[in-house]
Amino acid sequence: MNMNTPEPTGRPTAAAPPDVTIRLDGAPRSVPAGTTLADLVGQLGHAPQAVSTAVNGEFVARAGRAARLLGEGDTVLLFQPIVGG
Numbered sequence: 456m457n458m459n460t461p462e463p464t465g466r467p468t469a470a471a472p473p474d475v476t477i478r479l480d481g482a483p484r485s486v487p488a489g490t491t492l493a494d495l496v497g498q499l500g501h502a503p504q505a506v507s508t509a510v511n512g513e514f515v516a517r518a519g520r521a522a523r524l525l526g527e528g529d530t531v532l533l534f535q536p537i538v539g540g
Contacts, residue, residue, distance in 0.1 A: 473487075473488050474487055475529075476489050476526040476528070477531055478525060478528075478529070479495075480531070480532060481495055490525050491523055491524055492508055492525060493521040494522060495525065495531065496508065499533070503517055503520070507533070508520060508534075509527055510525070510532075512530070
């Protein structure tokens with residue numbers, strides 16, 4: 456037996472999750488499968504309260520971003536909230 460070759464464990468090796476392609480502000484962007492809208496906002500360096508978000512034309516409140524998984528072909532818009540009256 457070759458002592459330099461590891462014994463097989465019988466366990467499958469974990470593969471990295473595949474990427475999905477979304478459209479972010481009109482441009483294609485790949486993100487890992489399982490990315491949430493909250494993850495994306497953070498990865499882009501935005502403070503959660505600094506931007507409003509919509510996915511596929513529907514507003515997503517700040518409290519709902521962590522539960523909103525991004526999927527293949529989703530269209531994501533980030534925009535600055537308008538204040539004042």
